[in-house]
Each structure stands twice: as C-alpha cells, then as structure tokens.
Amino acid sequence: MHQPVIDTALTQAEIEAELIRSGLNLIGQALSIFDADLRLRVANRQYQAMFDLPDALTRPGTRFEDTIRFLVLRGEYGPQPDPDSAVAFRVEQARAFRPHYFERERADGRWVAVEGAPLSQGGWVTVYTDITDIKQQEALLRARSDALSEQVLHHAERLAAANRKLAATNAALSEAQRILTRTEARTRQVTEMVPAHIAHIDAQFRYTFSNRRLASVFPGAASDIVGKTVEQAHGPETFAMLEPRMRRALAGDAQVFEITHPGSGRRIRIALTPDREGQGVYILSTDVSAEVQAREALAHASRRNLAAQLTSGMAHDFGNLLTIILGLQSRLAARDLPADAAEDVQATLAAARRGVALLEGLSRISAPRDLTAxxxxxxxxxxxxxxxxxxxxxxxxxxxxxxxxxxxxxxxxxxxxxxxxxxxxxxxxxxxxxxxxxxxxxxxxxxxxxxxxxxxxxxxxxxxxxxxxxxxxxxxxxxxxxxxxxxxxxxxxxxxxxxxxxxxxxxxxxxxxxxxWRPVAPQMVLLAEDDDAIRAEVRDQLTGLGHSVIEAASLAEARALSDLPGLTLILSDIQLGDGLGHDLAGRGLPLVLMTSLPAGDALRDRADGPVLTKPFPPARLAAALAAATKALP
The missing domain is CATH 3.30.565.10 (Histidine kinase-like ATPase, C-terminal domain)
Structure with missing residues (x-):
C-alpha cells in the first residue's frame, strides 16, 4: 500500500521570512516599519512588549492611526485635553515624515529613545530603545560624581555590559524556544495526518511519543499511550506477538514484518527502526489489509483464469463425449444384461456422472458471479x-x-x-x-x-x-x-x-x-418511479428484503407523501416524468437514487448519496440502502 506523500518542506519565501522574523526578534530594541499608506508591515516582539500592545495592533496591515489612538487614550503621551486632535497631529507628522531622533519620558516614568528614518520605497522604520537605566545612571553620576571612585565606575560599566549580554542571551533563548515550539507543532500536525501509527518506545517498551493514530490502525487499542507500555496499550495477546521483534530492534536489528491483529483480524505491517542514540525504537504501523486481500485475490484470480483457459477449450468436446457415453450406457442399462455386465454399466454411468459434476465445477471457475443477499x-x-x-x-x-x-x-x-x-x-x-x-x-x-x-x-x-x-x-x-x-x-x-x-x-x-455484519433494519421506503413495470420490480425487491413500501408515480406525488409519519428512506429514479429525483433531498430522510444513465453523466454526478445503476440485484439495493442510512449523522 502506497502511503500518501506529504510535503513538509518550507518554500524559499517562507524560509526567508522566518529568518528575518527570527533576526528581528533577537534585536534588543523595539522595531516597527510602516509603509507609505501608514500601515504596519513589520514589527518585532519587543515592539509589542515595550508598548504593551494587543495582538490586533501588531499584525501586518494595522493602521498607524489606530495604534496612535490606542497609545494616546492610554496616556502614553501624558494628559491630552483633546485626544482626537493629538491623534490627528501625529498622523499628519507621519505623512510628512522626516528623519529624527529624540528621547522622551513615558507616562510610567520610563525613558525611550526614538530614532526614525525614511525608506526609499515609502514609509519609514523606527527603532525604540529603553534608556531608563542609562538615564538613572546619568542622574546618579551627576548627583554623586565627586563621591564615586574610578573602581565604582569600572564596576558599573562591567555590570551594564553583563546586563546587555544577559538580555541578548535571553532574547536568543526565547526565539529558539519559539522556533522549537513551532517546529514541534508542525511535526505533530504532519504526523497526525499520516494514515499510520508513528511512535517511539524506550528500552522498557514504554511509549515516549505517539501521533495518536494507534486506535485507527489497531481497533480497540488505547488512544493516549505516551507513558504506557506496549502491553498496556495493546493487551497481552498482541504484545506477545510484538515483543520478540521489538527486542531484536532494541538490539540494533531493524525489523519489517506483518501480523494479523487478534481483535479485528486486520493485517498490520510494522517497521521497527533502532534509535541508537536514544536506546529505543521508532515504530511505523500501517493497516495493509486491503493490499493483502487485493494481492491474494489477484493471485487467486490469475490461477483461476489460467485454469479456465486450459479447460475451456476441452470442456465443450468433453461434454459432448460424456453426453454420448451417458446415452449409450443408459440404453445398455435398459437391456436385460448379465449381472456382471449390469454392474459394469452402472459403474460406467457413475463415472460419467462424476465427469459431468466435474465439468459443472470447472464452469463455475470462470462463470460470472454475483451474490443474492x-x-x-x-x-x-x-x-x-x-x-x-x-x-x-x-x-x-x-x-x-x-x-x-x-x-x-x-x-x-x-x-x-x-x-x-x-x-x-x-x-x-x-x-x-x-x-x-x-x-x-x-x-x-x-x-x-x-x-x-x-x-x-x-x-x-x-x-x-x-x-x-x-x-x-x-x-x-x-x-x-x-x-x-x-x-x-x-x-x-x-x-x-x-x-x-x-x-x-x-x-x-x-x-x-x-x-x-450487515444487520437488517426494516424500513418504510418511499419509492418514486414513473415506470409502472420497474416500480413493481423494485417494490418486490424491497419487500423481499423485509421493508415496507409506499409508492409514488411522479415527483409531485412523492413530495406530497414525503412527510408521512414513519418514513425512513426515499428511493427515487433520477429522471421522473415531472422533474428530477434530486429535488427530494433535504427532507430529513436519506435519499438513494437509481438510473440507467452511464457513469460520468452530469445528473449522476449531482447526487450527494448512493446511486444505483439499473438493473440491479437485491444485494446491491440492500447495500445502497444500508450505506445511505449509515451516512446519516
């Protein structure tokens, strides 16, 4: 069975954007870039943290006016008798942007240095630096410069340098954690999309990772298995089948094998890859039941077709010979023969009849088959x-x-x-x-x-x-x-x-x-078919399957009957004399359509549920009714 290929690679543009974002987040200062339309294009995490901005004001496309209004109303620029005028003034300054550098004290007492520069494409980039500590040191130096020794100044400089280095290290660690968290989330999302169980166990057969798909491959197994042992997750019977292979994988011998799951009968292919660094095993488990059945059926069909080809050429002539032999021996048996001759005739007849039975068996090898459920x-x-x-x-x-x-x-x-x-x-x-x-x-x-x-x-x-x-x-x-x-x-x-x-x-x-296991649930079926003979034939099939039937000969009649109490399903021809069977959908009942139109026809493709191709045997009808009923929420 081929597994779907999932492209987990980032595009070059995504890689470059991620690199730029990581680099900006590592800068100690806050940074923002607005375009010529006064809309935010780039901002780093320090920008949001410094001004305590909500997420909505840090997204690309945010208007400069909305950000300024938020800051003005919060008191970032001190008391403002007319907030609207204060916002309008700063927006007009931004439209006539000039390079600038200034330092200002914020409402909370902290100091920020603001440096802005225009961009050739329009807009501007602004860098904000928190200089509160510098201002405090300057004030201290001015107040007590005569009392400070050269050694104190030296220590102060070293401390400031250490603080800057620590801040840079913290920023790097924070960015690394963000990237790791995002990568892990992406990896988990991808693995959970794979129609297989991916896991890792340690040397004590304990799961340390799972993509939470175990129950979809091994029905009845636990879903949350991290921290549990393989035996706890699967049960002792399945674990007894897996343990010898897992021990060999733990010893460094990669394994690929198939088992039949005791609980469901599914055929499971399991690949075990040693994790030499972590002293554990990576596990990939896939349900290959359909593949195995298809492989067996193909091999079996090939052998049967070969047998049919070898015998079909002889079967006709052999049948004629047997007919002659049976006719002659029957005539001999009707005569008054000696006892020993009569016994020989009866033995010959028995052998010929066995040959006829063998021919019938041979014909059943290549004959078309269908089930009558x-x-x-x-x-x-x-x-x-x-x-x-x-x-x-x-x-x-x-x-x-x-x-x-x-x-x-x-x-x-x-x-x-x-x-x-x-x-x-x-x-x-x-x-x-x-x-x-x-x-x-x-x-x-x-x-x-x-x-x-x-x-x-x-x-x-x-x-x-x-x-x-x-x-x-x-x-x-x-x-x-x-x-x-x-x-x-x-x-x-x-x-x-x-x-x-x-x-x-x-x-x-x-x-x-x-x-x-297809349990029979008797239903009351509304049968809509404008051909009387076909309607009678389908009605007999439905009643033969144990269902009750209410008949309609047109779309209008079916609509009038569709709200009868007790109805559980509608079976309708696609093309009725006065409209389409599709129009019976949306009435709270499962709808099965039937038609003689070929596959690929536009009317067939419009159907949301099962479509039966006329004529159909009762088994196919029963399967379609069961599928439509099962599809209901």
Missing part, C-alpha cells in the same frame, strides 16, 4: 445446515454447533453461505478419515460475522496451508477435484470477507470465515 436469521439457518450435513458424515463423526448470535436478521446470501459451510464440513469429515468431532462456531465480532469450522483430525500440512485455496489442489489422493476450498474462497471474497486457514493448538484443522 437477503434477510437471514442465522440462528435458524445454521441448525438447518447441520441437519442437512449430518447424514452425509462418516459413521461415528459428530457435528456440534457453538452459536453465540443475536436473534436478529442479517443481510447475506444464504445459499452461498450454506454451500461454503457444507463444503468445509465435508472436507473436514474426509480429512479425519475416521470417527471424530467437527465444530461449527458462529459469533458476532464487532462489524464482522465469524464462522469457524474446526475438526479433530491431523490438521493442515504446511503445504496445504499455503496452497489449499488454489484451484485443483487436493490432498485426497485422486478422490477430489480440488475445487471446494477455491470456491469457498471466491464466495467469501465476493461477499467482502476473508478466509483464514490454520491449525488448532489442541490439534486439528480450523477454517475461519469473516463476513461483514
């Missing part, structure tokens, strides 16, 4: 499946159910699910080759339905764990087609789920299906 009560479906499967099991083999499911309907394809589970159960029975126990478990885990078929047989071999879902791979020594698990894999991926093969720690094989 419908409301299903799993607590009823799975016991029915068990009753169907038990008579086909070997003698002495027991099939147990372990169900922990709510008594509510979910949206799935019951036929495809039954086929997949029955296939897994029969595979488990064949693998045990004798009496044993098969357990079918089902439970809701967050947004997923987890179905597990486990047995007490010998378990999967290492090769089977890698190749069991490949078409034609079989461990039945010529007694199987090798298409069973491949079809289960395809059906599971088509439903948006995952399939996992492993072995039980106590022994035996285990296959886990994870399918999206």
């Amino acid at each position: 419908e409301p299903t009560l799993l607590s009823r479906l799975l016991p029915q499946l068990a009753r169907l499967a038990r008579p086909s099991l070997s003698e002495g083999t027991e099939l147990q159910l372990d169900l922990d499911l709510p008594e509510s309907q979910v949206l799935l394809d019951p036929g495809a699910l039954q086929d997949s589970l029955l296939n897994l159960i029969l595979n488990a029975d064949a693998a045990m080759a004798g009496p044993g126990r098969i357990t079918l478990s089902a439970r809701q885990n967050g947004d997923w339905l987890e179905l597990t078929v486990s047995d007490t047989g010998p378990g999967f071999t290492p090769e089977a764990l890698k190749r069991a879902t490949e078409p034609f791979y079989s461990t039945k020594k010529g007694r199987g087609t090798g298409l069973g698990l491949s079809m289960v894999y395809d059906q599971t991926k088509l439903a948006g789920g995952t399939l996992r093969l492993d072995n039980n720690p106590e022994g035996g094989a285990r296959v886990t299906l994870r399918l999206p």
Whole structure:
C-alpha cells in the first residue's frame, strides 16, 4: 500500500521570512516599519512588549492611526485635553515624515529613545530603545560624581555590559524556544495526518511519543499511550506477538514484518527502526489489509483464469463425449444384461456422472458471479445446515454447533453461505478419515460475522496451508477435484470477507470465515418511479428484503407523501416524468437514487448519496440502502 506523500518542506519565501522574523526578534530594541499608506508591515516582539500592545495592533496591515489612538487614550503621551486632535497631529507628522531622533519620558516614568528614518520605497522604520537605566545612571553620576571612585565606575560599566549580554542571551533563548515550539507543532500536525501509527518506545517498551493514530490502525487499542507500555496499550495477546521483534530492534536489528491483529483480524505491517542514540525504537504501523486481500485475490484470480483457459477449450468436446457415453450406457442399462455386465454399466454411468459434476465445477471457475443477499436469521439457518450435513458424515463423526448470535436478521446470501459451510464440513469429515468431532462456531465480532469450522483430525500440512485455496489442489489422493476450498474462497471474497486457514493448538484443522455484519433494519421506503413495470420490480425487491413500501408515480406525488409519519428512506429514479429525483433531498430522510444513465453523466454526478445503476440485484439495493442510512449523522 502506497502511503500518501506529504510535503513538509518550507518554500524559499517562507524560509526567508522566518529568518528575518527570527533576526528581528533577537534585536534588543523595539522595531516597527510602516509603509507609505501608514500601515504596519513589520514589527518585532519587543515592539509589542515595550508598548504593551494587543495582538490586533501588531499584525501586518494595522493602521498607524489606530495604534496612535490606542497609545494616546492610554496616556502614553501624558494628559491630552483633546485626544482626537493629538491623534490627528501625529498622523499628519507621519505623512510628512522626516528623519529624527529624540528621547522622551513615558507616562510610567520610563525613558525611550526614538530614532526614525525614511525608506526609499515609502514609509519609514523606527527603532525604540529603553534608556531608563542609562538615564538613572546619568542622574546618579551627576548627583554623586565627586563621591564615586574610578573602581565604582569600572564596576558599573562591567555590570551594564553583563546586563546587555544577559538580555541578548535571553532574547536568543526565547526565539529558539519559539522556533522549537513551532517546529514541534508542525511535526505533530504532519504526523497526525499520516494514515499510520508513528511512535517511539524506550528500552522498557514504554511509549515516549505517539501521533495518536494507534486506535485507527489497531481497533480497540488505547488512544493516549505516551507513558504506557506496549502491553498496556495493546493487551497481552498482541504484545506477545510484538515483543520478540521489538527486542531484536532494541538490539540494533531493524525489523519489517506483518501480523494479523487478534481483535479485528486486520493485517498490520510494522517497521521497527533502532534509535541508537536514544536506546529505543521508532515504530511505523500501517493497516495493509486491503493490499493483502487485493494481492491474494489477484493471485487467486490469475490461477483461476489460467485454469479456465486450459479447460475451456476441452470442456465443450468433453461434454459432448460424456453426453454420448451417458446415452449409450443408459440404453445398455435398459437391456436385460448379465449381472456382471449390469454392474459394469452402472459403474460406467457413475463415472460419467462424476465427469459431468466435474465439468459443472470447472464452469463455475470462470462463470460470472454475483451474490443474492437477503434477510437471514442465522440462528435458524445454521441448525438447518447441520441437519442437512449430518447424514452425509462418516459413521461415528459428530457435528456440534457453538452459536453465540443475536436473534436478529442479517443481510447475506444464504445459499452461498450454506454451500461454503457444507463444503468445509465435508472436507473436514474426509480429512479425519475416521470417527471424530467437527465444530461449527458462529459469533458476532464487532462489524464482522465469524464462522469457524474446526475438526479433530491431523490438521493442515504446511503445504496445504499455503496452497489449499488454489484451484485443483487436493490432498485426497485422486478422490477430489480440488475445487471446494477455491470456491469457498471466491464466495467469501465476493461477499467482502476473508478466509483464514490454520491449525488448532489442541490439534486439528480450523477454517475461519469473516463476513461483514450487515444487520437488517426494516424500513418504510418511499419509492418514486414513473415506470409502472420497474416500480413493481423494485417494490418486490424491497419487500423481499423485509421493508415496507409506499409508492409514488411522479415527483409531485412523492413530495406530497414525503412527510408521512414513519418514513425512513426515499428511493427515487433520477429522471421522473415531472422533474428530477434530486429535488427530494433535504427532507430529513436519506435519499438513494437509481438510473440507467452511464457513469460520468452530469445528473449522476449531482447526487450527494448512493446511486444505483439499473438493473440491479437485491444485494446491491440492500447495500445502497444500508450505506445511505449509515451516512446519516
């Protein structure tokens, strides 16, 4: 999975502006620059501090008149009988600016030296220096010059120099702190934008930094983890998987590996980089579930397409041959044959029929697939499946159910699910080759339905764990087609789920299906469609999904019905006879539109919610309704 590239580099103009700002902040004097329009362009931090100005008067663009008025009203220039005249006088002086230097005593008793110079581009720059200490020293010297010795004067000079140096050092430290704080804020903002968890741990597995994205990668993990250990943040099960790798990284060996998160089933790629200076480890964790599934699906599809290409050329002729063989053998079976000949005919018929079944399986490899989702009560479906499967099991083999499911309907394809589970159960029975126990478990885990078929047989071999879902791979020594698990894999991926093969720690094989948990919430749907035949077809689909339907044959009729109590959703054609379905938006109900217009059409692009392309199967309709309902705040 490619991570988005985030440009964190400053532009040259930003770098230069930052350098200038830092340099001005390091100057001990206050500084301001006003342009020819009497608006502030540049000011350093000492300018604001010296005159105790609010932030609004230090921003670029501030009018000189507003700053002077603030200072006059505050008494900066002493009592003013007419403040407006005092402001106007100073503004006029600024318009006819002349180079100047003067010293004045402020209202608070402090002294400031003001030095101004015009700029060639218009405007002027002014430097303000606090000379209070100098004035006090001058007064002291004038008052007691006869009593001061040369040594006292020398010490006074050294003290003044030390004070100036200390002030400069403080300014430098303050500016460095400002830049560091800003840099840290920028770094945190950038890292929090990355769709991955970035962190640092020390040698005791304690987090010292986190971009607060842990819960988005590891669902259920703590969000505020700085100061906590990895075990505290993830739990003991996940920590047991991470600890060996982290120890190797702490020892200086960089690690890149993938794990399956126990809580969510997500596939997580983790990169550990040793921090040799800090004696810790930098961590980058990324959810690569979609990448892994796409990679597996692509490899699986490639193998399936190859198999289809190899067999499609022979399938037609082979089917014709089987038809002839079945016809001839059926005619022979109808005759009065000797017992041994009749047995041979029946065996030939059985082999031919098995060939027909194999052809059907081959055709299903390359045939287009679609799911027919419908409301299903799993607590009823799975016991029915068990009753169907038990008579086909070997003698002495027991099939147990372990169900922990709510008594509510979910949206799935019951036929495809039954086929997949029955296939897994029969595979488990064949693998045990004798009496044993098969357990079918089902439970809701967050947004997923987890179905597990486990047995007490010998378990999967290492090769089977890698190749069991490949078409034609079989461990039945010529007694199987090798298409069973491949079809289960395809059906599971088509439903948006995952399939996992492993072995039980106590022994035996285990296959886990994870399918999206889509609970069925019966709704009252306003169906707006001006074609009677299409409206009847969509109405049947909606009622088949368990929803109630109110029908409208026009936009005007739909508008009149849209405020009926109990309505929960509107399903409308985009182009109705008297207007557009878009106009039904904004009525406080989720809106799903349907159309035959192709993708990219302007009317489709105007839609804010789901758009169904006609014709559509019930599964696609159900998914669109669920998406629209879920999108509501």
